[in-house]
Amino acid sequence: MKSSMKSRLRLFLIENAVVILFIVLIAIAIPASRLPGSFLLQEILTRLGRSSFLVIALLLPIMAGMGLNFGMVLGAMAGQIGLIFVMDWGIVGIPGLLLAMLLSLPISILLGWLCGSIMNMAKGREMVTGFILGFFMNGVYMLFALYAMGSIIPVTNPELLLSRGYGIRNVVDLESVRQALERFIPLKVWGVNIPVLNYLFIAAVSAFIVWFRKTKLGQDMRAVGQDRAVAGATGIAVERTRIIAIIISTVLAGFGQIIFLQNLGTINTTNSHEQTGMFSIASLLIGGASVTKASIPNALVGVILFHLLFLVAPMAGKNLIGSGMLGEYFRQFVSYGVIALSLVLYEWKRAAQEDDARALLRGGAGSDDGKGGTL
Amino acid sequence: MILSLRGIGKQFYGNRVLSDVSFDVAPGQIVGLVGENGAGKTTLMKILFSMPEIHETGGYEGGIFWNGKEVRFKSPFDALDAGIGMVHQEFSLIPGFTAAENILLNREPLYKSALTDIFSPRISRLDRKTMTELAKAAIDKLGVALDPAMLVKEMPVGHKQFTEIARELCRANVKLIVLDEPTAVLTESEAEVLLSSLRLLAAEGIALIFISHRLREVVELCDRIVVLRDGKKIEEVPAKGCSAKTIASLMVGRSVETQRAESAGIHEGEKDDDKEEPVLSVERLWVDMPGETVRDVTFSVKKGEIFGIGGLAGQGKLGIPNGIMGLSPAGGVVKLHGKPLRMGSPNAALERGVAFVSEDRRGVGLLLDEGIDWNITFSAMQIRDKFLKPLLGGLFQWRSDREMCSVANEYISLLDIKCTGPRQRVGNLSGGNQQKVCLAKAFALQPDILFVSEPTRGIDIGAKAIVLETLKRYNSEYGTTIIMVSSELEELRSICQRIAVIYEGRIEGILPHTALLEEFGVLMAGAKDAPKTPNEERPAESDRRSEH
Numbered sequence: 001m002k003s004s005m006k007s008r009l010r011l012f013l014i015e016n017a018v019v020i021l022f023i024v025l026i027a028i029a030i031p032a033s034r035l036p037g038s039f040l041l042q043e044i045l046t047r048l049g050r051s052s053f054l055v056i057a058l059l060l061p062i063m064a065g066m067g068l069n070f071g072m073v074l075g076a077m078a079g080q081i082g083l084i085f086v087m088d089w090g091i092v093g094i095p096g097l098l099l100a101m102l103l104s105l106p107i108s109i110l111l112g113w114l115c116g117s118i119m120n121m122a123k124g125r126e127m128v129t130g131f132i133l134g135f136f137m138n139g140v141y142m143l144f145a146l147y148a149m150g151s152i153i154p155v156t157n158p159e160l161l162l163s164r165g166y167g168i169r170n171v172v173d174l175e176s177v178r179q180a181l182e183r184f185i186p187l188k189v190w191g192v193n194i195p196v197l198n199y200l201f202i203a204a205v206s207a208f209i210v211w212f213r214k215t216k217l218g219q220d221m222r223a224v225g226q227d228r229a230v231a232g233a234t235g236i237a238v239e240r241t242r243i244i245a246i247i248i249s250t251v252l253a254g255f256g257q258i259i260f261l262q263n264l265g266t267i268n269t270t271n272s273h274e275q276t277g278m279f280s281i282a283s284l285l286i287g288g289a290s291v292t293k294a295s296i297p298n299a300l301v302g303v304i305l306f307h308l309l310f311l312v313a314p315m316a317g318k319n320l321i322g323s324g325m326l327g328e329y330f331r332q333f334v335s336y337g338v339i340a341l342s343l344v345l346y347e348w349k350r351a352a353q354e355d356d357a358r359a360l361l362r363g364g365a366g367s368d369d370g371k372g373g374t375l
Numbered sequence: 376m377i378l379s380l381r382g383i384g385k386q387f388y389g390n391r392v393l394s395d396v397s398f399d400v401a402p403g404q405i406v407g408l409v410g411e412n413g414a415g416k417t418t419l420m421k422i423l424f425s426m427p428e429i430h431e432t433g434g435y436e437g438g439i440f441w442n443g444k445e446v447r448f449k450s451p452f453d454a455l456d457a458g459i460g461m462v463h464q465e466f467s468l469i470p471g472f473t474a475a476e477n478i479l480l481n482r483e484p485l486y487k488s489a490l491t492d493i494f495s496p497r498i499s500r501l502d503r504k505t506m507t508e509l510a511k512a513a514i515d516k517l518g519v520a521l522d523p524a525m526l527v528k529e530m531p532v533g534h535k536q537f538t539e540i541a542r543e544l545c546r547a548n549v550k551l552i553v554l555d556e557p558t559a560v561l562t563e564s565e566a567e568v569l570l571s572s573l574r575l576l577a578a579e580g581i582a583l584i585f586i587s588h589r590l591r592e593v594v595e596l597c598d599r600i601v602v603l604r605d606g607k608k609i610e611e612v613p614a615k616g617c618s619a620k621t622i623a624s625l626m627v628g629r630s631v632e633t634q635r636a637e638s639a640g641i642h643e644g645e646k647d648d649d650k651e652e653p654v655l656s657v658e659r660l661w662v663d664m665p666g667e668t669v670r671d672v673t674f675s676v677k678k679g680e681i682f683g684i685g686g687l688a689g690q691g692k693l694g695i696p697n698g699i700m701g702l703s704p705a706g707g708v709v710k711l712h713g714k715p716l717r718m719g720s721p722n723a724a725l726e727r728g729v730a731f732v733s734e735d736r737r738g739v740g741l742l743l744d745e746g747i748d749w750n751i752t753f754s755a756m757q758i759r760d761k762f763l764k765p766l767l768g769g770l771f772q773w774r775s776d777r778e779m780c781s782v783a784n785e786y787i788s789l790l791d792i793k794c795t796g797p798r799q800r801v802g803n804l805s806g807g808n809q810q811k812v813c814l815a816k817a818f819a820l821q822p823d824i825l826f827v828s829e830p831t832r833g834i835d836i837g838a839k840a841i842v843l844e845t846l847k848r849y850n851s852e853y854g855t856t857i858i859m860v861s862s863e864l865e866e867l868r869s870i871c872q873r874i875a876v877i878y879e880g881r882i883e884g885i886l887p888h889t890a891l892l893e894e895f896g897v898l899m900a901g902a903k904d905a906p907k908t909p910n911e912e913r914p915a916e917s918d919r920r921s922e923h
Contacts, residue, residue: 214501215499216485216496216498216499222472223480223481226469226471226472231480231481233467235452236480354663
């Protein structure tokens with residue numbers, strides 16, 4: 001009895017190690033930063049509205065057993081291309097954003113299909129495949145943005161182009177759609193702006209995920225995610241299901257990137273998309289998700305914790321060590337670190353489970369008499 | 376007759392595995408299908424289900440009649456549609472799903488919606504209520520208490536097996552279910568429940584083909600028993616009045632009575648070293664080797680003995696050497712000359728003078744892209760620092776190619792390895808000659824204890840004789856203790872003094888090589904009625920009981 005309590009506590013700690021670690025870090029950093037609470041609240045609400053959509057876009061591939069979709073960068077590129085066209089055509093406000101989403105849709109579907117097909121050739125190594133695919137498509141995107149735009153594809157607005165006459169400028173100003181979502185339904189509570197429309201978008205995508213899980217396709221995706229062989233033996237089209245998961249994820253990532261960028265107000269043509277994947281994945285993992293299990297609460301909690309730490313870390317660093325630069329280093333360190341940590345934790349957990357299963361080899365007799373040593 | 380098999384035969388690349396097998400199954404009838412490994416049971420069922428590997432290797436001979444009409448299924452899905460269900464040996468269940476979700480996997484009832492017409496039925500929602508009801512109905516047919524909402528990963532094995540059977544039952548038109556070793560992973564009490572469920576099904580008119588190594592269960596459950604041996608139907612008997620022993624002797628055959636006389640004389644002086652300390656003692660060994668799980672094995676081997684380990688495939692005999700050598704995760708206590716061996720480290724075992732000739736020749740045993748000389752001397756170089764000459768006063772160690780070559784030549788002539796020379800790539804050698812290289816590699820280590828696993832698998836008769844002869848000679852010349860694991864009982868009986876039979880990861884019994892073939896058959900099938908060799912069996916038996 002006692003040992004089962006202890007093992008359950010151990011399991012709980014392992015399960016939630018990352019979340020606990022971050023809560024502890026933040027609990028130390030918030031007082032040290034001496035930032036006012038109202039400022040933090042405003043920032044968190046804004047950032048929640050800005051980033052959550054992107055993080056939620058990661059959920060379906062995890063359900064389909066394909067791990068963290070590093071290929072979401074492809075969707076982000078599609079979103080940026082959509083936004084650039086809308087800027088060129090001078091469509092402002094919400095209609096501009098909706099049109100950008102519509103434009104990104106076919107590109108995302110195409111890229112998602114490509115990504116899914118390639119991942120089907122590299123089953124079990126989806127994460128590294130998606131990661132490298134992101135680098136590869138970055139080259140294609142650069143070719144498109146820096147050469148094709150303005151030369152092959154007509155761009156009417158010269159302000160978008162580099163002075164040489166073709167290629168998109170390094171920074172695209174999104175003034176005409178900037179924070180269109182946030183300002184659409186102005187709501188101020190105790191001096192804090194609440195981005196209502198963003199939240200409605202996030203609620204909609206969450207509802208979509210919840211509904212999707214209940215469909216036949218969602219059920220198939222869960223089955224494929226847990227055991228491809230068994231799912232295939234009952235006639236489920238395994239590869240097709242996996243491709244659909246990646247396509248949906250890519251499309252949502254495209255929309256998410258548009259929401260993200262309209263809040264910031266500018267596109268860094270060459271590198272806005274690059275960190276999208278890394279920061280979204282880090283957020284999700286900080287929220288307690290793993291390579292095989294992730295939920296909407298994981299996504300939302302993750303966004304809050306991740307951004308809270310970023311907000312307070314520079315000030316805390318300055319107050320404690322005297323250097324504000326620490327913040328940016330810290331951001332990189334945390335993102336990569338948390339991804340590495342949860343991959344290691346995942347393997348560790350799996351090894352622990354295998355050991356537990358081994359204890360059952362002779363009905364638990366092995367572990368009790370102390371003779372059944374492990375490796 | 377719901378199913379009639381007529382003259383079914385099959386060969387794989389000229390290697391005949393089945394010939395002229397015919398039998399019938401009537402509705403509500405339970406037919407037992409028994410035979411040793413390689414007798415052709417699995418191939419027969421693969422033909423029935425029209426598995427892709429059957430087509431890919433040139434189809435089969437004879438005809439399958441379903442409901443009186445000859446059928447040629449194109450894929451397993453055709454067979455399922457016709458109403459044949461299959462319950463596999465390994466569970467094919469999704470661990471994170473509930474029983475109901477698994478039972479109705481990919482056949483879930485759906486809510487109709489407008490979206491369905493536009494896109495595809497796959498985006499309709501699952502009708503969970505109906506799912507639970509359908510699952511419950513299927514479970515009720517089995518007459519067991521199983522919660523449809525229970526997750527498979529939290530179930531005891533018995534429940535998993537019931538879930539699998541319920542899944543087959545849940546198909547609308549199922550008329551025949553093939554059960555491949557359904558009780559292999561169950562405890563005896565669970566198996567009892569399963570058998571009574573199966574009787575219930577038969578009473579409802581569903582025909583069953585029951586494949587099992589547990590002969591007592593076969594005799595108890597089935598109406599008729601079909602015995603296969605070496606791809607032929609040996610006998611078809613009504614189960615009534617049959618005993619497990621009769622079936623066991625039919626399975627192993629009994630044509631080898633004469634061989635005993637000649638093999639009896641090989642080993643003298645077996646008894647007089649009783650007091651001697653065992654060179655190897657294994658206590659409560661468990662090994663987690665996929666498909667060859669060892670649960671609880673205790674035995675000891677005396678110096679200079681040739682000890683055999685037999686048993687059917689999948690019962691755990693291969694796990695024993697792999698566990699002791701540290702190639703698979705293992706636990707328990709293994710003592711060499713009374714001192715415990717560190718588990719999980721091949722190096723530790725090798726350094727203590729234990730060598731292993733693996734059953735996985737091409738994977739573990741050999742460096743396929745290297746020459747014979749390299750393969751033979753490689754381990755000895757690593758472990759014993761042989762074939763090395765010091766340079767600059769021992770600062771560097773240099774490989775002595777000449778020495779390696781001469782040793783290789785020595786073994787080539789000793790074992791009659793057919794090759795173009797010591798430099799030939801072993802990947803280009805035939806299976807038998809590769810096996811000889813494996814043996815030479817082990818001999819070059821000059822081991823105290825030599826584990827040999829399936830030394831004659833897949834090699835021709837001439838090579839077989841040389842391999843066995845060499846083992847015997849090596850044992851008598853150098854006094855090396857040899858532990859030989861093999862599926863071939865005859866082989867074990869021809870060179871071993873004592874033979875342990877493994878069944879379900881435990882030692883079912885240890886017999887002298889002089890024991891009757893029938894006795895081995897009974898042990899291999901787990902069908903012994905009363906313990907005959909009390910010292911080895913009692914602890915295992917009581918252990919098993921304490922588990923539940």
